[in-house]
Structure formats: C-alpha cells, structure tokens
Amino acid sequence: MQSNKSDFLWNMLGSLANATSSMLLLMFAGRSQGEVSAGIFSISLAISQLFATIGLFEVRTYQSSDLKEQFKFKDYFTLRIITCFIMFVFSLVYILIYGYTGMDLQIIIMMCIYKGLDAFSDVSHGLFQQKNKLNIAGKSLFFRVVGSTIIFLITVYQFESLLFPILFMNIFSLLWIIVFDLYQTYKLEKDWVTCQLSNIRALFIECLPLCICSFISIYLINSPKYAIGTYATNEIQGIFGYIFMPTAVINLFSIFVLRPIIGDLSTSWGTANIIKFMKLVKLIVIWIVILTLITLISGFILGIPILSWFYAMDLSAYKYELMIILIGGGFSALSTAIYYILTVMRQQKKVFFTYSIVFLLVILTVPKLTQFYGLVGASYGYLFAMVLLDLGLIVTFKKSLKYINNNMHKENEDD
Numbered sequence: 001m002q003s004n005k006s007d008f009l010w011n012m013l014g015s016l017a018n019a020t021s022s023m024l025l026l027m028f029a030g031r032s033q034g035e036v037s038a039g040i041f042s043i044s045l046a047i048s049q050l051f052a053t054i055g056l057f058e059v060r061t062y063q064s065s066d067l068k069e070q071f072k073f074k075d076y077f078t079l080r081i082i083t084c085f086i087m088f089v090f091s092l093v094y095i096l097i098y099g100y101t102g103m104d105l106q107i108i109i110m111m112c113i114y115k116g117l118d119a120f121s122d123v124s125h126g127l128f129q130q131k132n133k134l135n136i137a138g139k140s141l142f143f144r145v146v147g148s149t150i151i152f153l154i155t156v157y158q159f160e161s162l163l164f165p166i167l168f169m170n171i172f173s174l175l176w177i178i179v180f181d182l183y184q185t186y187k188l189e190k191d192w193v194t195c196q197l198s199n200i201r202a203l204f205i206e207c208l209p210l211c212i213c214s215f216i217s218i219y220l221i222n223s224p225k226y227a228i229g230t231y232a233t234n235e236i237q238g239i240f241g242y243i244f245m246p247t248a249v250i251n252l253f254s255i256f257v258l259r260p261i262i263g264d265l266s267t268s269w270g271t272a273n274i275i276k277f278m279k280l281v282k283l284i285v286i287w288i289v290i291l292t293l294i295t296l297i298s299g300f301i302l303g304i305p306i307l308s309w310f311y312a313m314d315l316s317a318y319k320y321e322l323m324i325i326l327i328g329g330g331f332s333a334l335s336t337a338i339y340y341i342l343t344v345m346r347q348q349k350k351v352f353f354t355y356s357i358v359f360l361l362v363i364l365t366v367p368k369l370t371q372f373y374g375l376v377g378a379s380y381g382y383l384f385a386m387v388l389l390d391l392g393l394i395v396t397f398k399k400s401l402k403y404i405n406n407n408m409h410k411e412n413e414d415d
Contacts (some may be wrong), residue, residue: 010138011258017145019252023245023310024149030238031312032156039234040087040104041111041162042241046222048111051094052296053218055087055119057079058210059203061343063126063264071203074125074194079203080123081193083211084116110166114148119174124181127188136184209352210343216355217339220362220385221332224378227268227370240312240378243322244301247329250288250295254333257287258340265344282294284337292330299326324379338393347400354392361388374405 022045030038063076091112100108121144148169155165185192189218194200219226225244228237262282268277303322308315315322342351366381373380 007132007134007138008144008256008260009133010204011260012138014138014141014145015252015255017142017149019248021145021149025152026241026245027311028153028156029162030242033160033162034285035054035235035238035313037162037238039237040107042237043225044108044111045093045227045241046225047094047108048115050215050218050222051087051091051112051386052115052119053211053214054090055116055216056086056122056211057083057204057207058131058214059083059207060122061262061340062207062210063123064129065264065344065359066130066263067263070132071199072191072194073119073189074191075196075203076123076126077192078194079200079207080120082200084120084232087116087119088112103163106163107161107166107279110163110170110211113170114166114173117170117177118169121177123180124177124185124329127185127392129190129262132263133188134348140176140180140184140269143180144173147176148172180406181323198217206348209348213339213348213351215357216359217335217389220358221382222242223362223366223385224370224382227367227381228378231368231371232374236375239315239318240375240396242307242313242315243318244382245326246299246307246322247325248334250291250326250329251336253291254284254288254337257284258337262340262344265341271345272339281341284341288330288333288337292327292333295329299323318375324376324383328379328386331390335386335389335393338390338397342397342400345394345400345404350396350400351393354396355377356391357391358385358392 006065009298026038026041026045029041056081058081059076092109095108115212121140125140127132128137128140129282139297151168152165152170155168156162159165225237225240228240261284265277265280268274268280299322300319303326304316304319339351342348362385366378366385369377369384371377
C-alpha cells in the first residue's frame with residue numbers, strides 16, 4: 001500500500017510538473033519577448049511534440065504492460081536509440097521542407113533536442129514502471145522538468161533570443177539523465193544493448209502501429225496550430241497557444257489515474273477477468289467526465305481573467321474560443337484513455353486503422369476551417385478532430401470487446 005501511495009504521489013507530481021512546465025515556458029517567453037516569440041515557441045513546441053512520438057515510438061505503454069517480459073530491457077533500450085536517431089532525421093527533413101530559417105530554425109531544432117532527451121529517458125521510466133517502481137520515474141520526471149524550467153525562467157530575461165535558454169535546458173536535462181536515470185537503470189538492469197536484430201524487428205513491428213497512432217494523435221491535437229502556421233501570423237499563433245494551454249489540465253489529471261492503473265488493467269485483461277476490467281474502464285471514463293465538467297465550469301468563470309493575468313495580455317475577446325477548446329480537451333483526454341485501454345487489449349492494428357481514417361478527414365477539414373474562420377475555425381477544428389477520434393475509438397473498443405468475448409465463449413464450449 002505504501003508503495004502504491006508513493007507511486008501515485010510521485011507520478012502525480014511528475015505529470016503536474018511536466019504539464020505546467022509548458023504553460024510557464026510559454027508564459028515567460030511571451031512576457032519577456034512578446035507575442036511573436038510566444039508564437040515561435042508555441043509552434044516549436046508543437047513540432048517537437050509531433051516528432052517526439054517517433055523517438056518514443058509509443059513503446060512505454062507496451063513496455064510497462066509487458067508483465068511476462070516477452071521482450072527484454074536490452075531490446076527496448078536498443079530500439080529507443082534507433083528511434084531517437086530516426087526522430088532527429090525526420091524532424092530536420094520536416095523543418096527544411098517547410099522552409100524555417102534563421103532563429104526560428106535554431107529554436108525549433110533546440111526544442112526537438114529537448115523532446116528527444118525526454119524520449120530517451122522514457123525507456124528507463126518504462127523499466128521503472130514495469131518493475132513496480134513508478135515512484136522513481138515520477139521523481140526523475142519531476143526534478144528534471146522543474147530544474148529545466150527554472151533554468152529557462154532565469155535565463156530567458158538575460159538573452160534577446162529563446163535559443164540560449166532552451167540550450168541550457170538541454171544541458172541540464174542531459175546531465176540529469178546521465179546522473180539519475182541511467183544510474184537507477186543500472187541498478188535494475190546491467191544488460192542494455194542487444195545485437196539480436198530479430199528481437200528489435202519484432203518489437204518494432206509490434207509498436208509501429210502504436211507509434212503511427214501516437215504521431216497522428218499529436219498531429220490531430222495540434223492540427224489547428226499547424227494550420228495557423230500556414231495561414232496566419234506568429235502573433236495569432238501566440239494567442240491560440242495561450243487559450244489552448246488549459247486543455248493540459250484535463251489531460252494532466254486524467255493521466256494521474258491512467259498511468260498507475262495500467263498494471264491493474266493489464267492483469268485483469270491477462271487473467272480474463274472481464275468484470276474487473278470493465279469496472280476499471282468505467283472508473284476511468286467517469287473520472288474524465290467529472291474532470292471535464294469541473295474544468296468547463298472553472299474555465300467559464302475564471303478562465304479568461306486568469307489567462308489574461310498569466311500571459312499579461314487581454315484575452316477577453318476569446319472566451320467563446322476558450323470554451324470550445326476546453327470541450328475538445330475533454331474529448332482528447334477520453335481518446336487517450338481509450339487508446340491506452342485498446343493497447344492493453346493488444347488491438348493496435350485496429351487502432352491504427354481508426355486513427356488513419358480520422359487523420360484523412362481532419363487534414364481535409366481543419367486547415368480550411370482555420371483559413372476561412374481564423375481562431376474560431378481553428379477552435380472548432382480541434383473540437384471536430386477530437387470528437388471524430390473518440391467516436392472511432394469507441395466503435396473500435398466495442399467491436400474488439402465483442403469479438404474477443406465471442407472467441408472466449410467458443411473456446412469454453414470446445415473445452
């Protein structure tokens with residue numbers, strides 16, 4: 001019980017620090033250097049988050065639920081080195097294709113490095129969670145993110161550009177990973193690297209659908225930002241970033257429940273305890289609905305005054321857009337939960353199909369909504385993307401559950 005309390009506490013603190021960090025970084029970027037810099041930082045964060053999905057390769061969910069250790073840690077670690085390398089190659093290609101130059105180019109690259117370090121450390125965190133030591137992962141995330149954020153906040157007023165503050169963040173993150181994460185990893189696993197390409201290939205194939213889904217998910221969430229980057233200015237990008245940030249609150253508190261409960265979900269599913277499994281699923285959904293309602297009420301009453309103070313800018317003209325985005329944030333948290341659940345059920349191929357269909361529909365609609373209706377269109381585009389994704393995942397979950405139940409009944413009848 002004590003271990004569970006520690007796991008929950010440190011996971012909560014780590015997730016809280018990670019979520020609020022982006023808000024603080026954007027706030028101080030805007031306060032110290034204006035809306036243009038805030039816009040640049042917002043799009044660099046969106047791009048780095050997108051390509052971080054390649055570095056992460058969505059192995060964490062698979063690794064932490066691999067209770068029978070189908071793959072060894074050295075398989076996970078070796079694959080992570082490969083995926084982080086691929087992440088940097090793809091991000092550079094993307095940046096060059098879209099014609100980013102000068103300071104914008106350098107800031108985006110630095111943010112991609114920062115998120116790449118996140119991705120690299122995550123394989124150790126997956127090991128900690130797999131070994132029922134989620135509290136170590138939470139501690140590491142908390143202190144690394146808090147330290148990086150403090151360094152940024154101190155240095156952002158010392159330089160005319162965001163480049164050096166982000167560089168110092170990267171240096172601190174790298175040192176923390178070496179001193180803490182790798183040291184704790186060595187205490188649990190001595191063997192890190194493998195040359196058995198068959199295992200790497202098998203793990204790659206298992207997680208590829210999840211990685212693509214995660215990539216698409218981040219694209220869907222940030223699709224309005226990419227559209228604004230094409231059809232609007234950095235000032236508009238900064239404003240959208242300001243009113244978009246509260247969606248992190250819903251996702252943040254949903255993760256508090258999701259991560260610690262993955263082990264129970266995996267156990268109940270692995271032992272065919274469908275009744276307990278469905279109780280956990282209902283608990284997660286109810287939690288997200290309650291969080292969304294609380295956030296909507298708080299956002300309607302206090303959202304604009306707090307955000308206006310937080311970012312030192314009058315945002316009263318954007319209350320309608322804020323509420324639309326917050327509703328979308330609730331649907332986003334729900335889609336993340338269903339995604340986790342379907343991963344535990346090992347239905348990643350069906351999830352991949354669902355995400356692919358939604359992706360095609362979104363790239364045909366969200367850019368046009370943003371182009372013709374500006375911030376309102378971008379807000380509705382986000383809501384549309386999240387609702388569409390939820391509908392697809394709910395259908396996928398119901399069909400998968402029905403199919404698996406039918407097969408289990410047939411097996412029982414044969415016995």
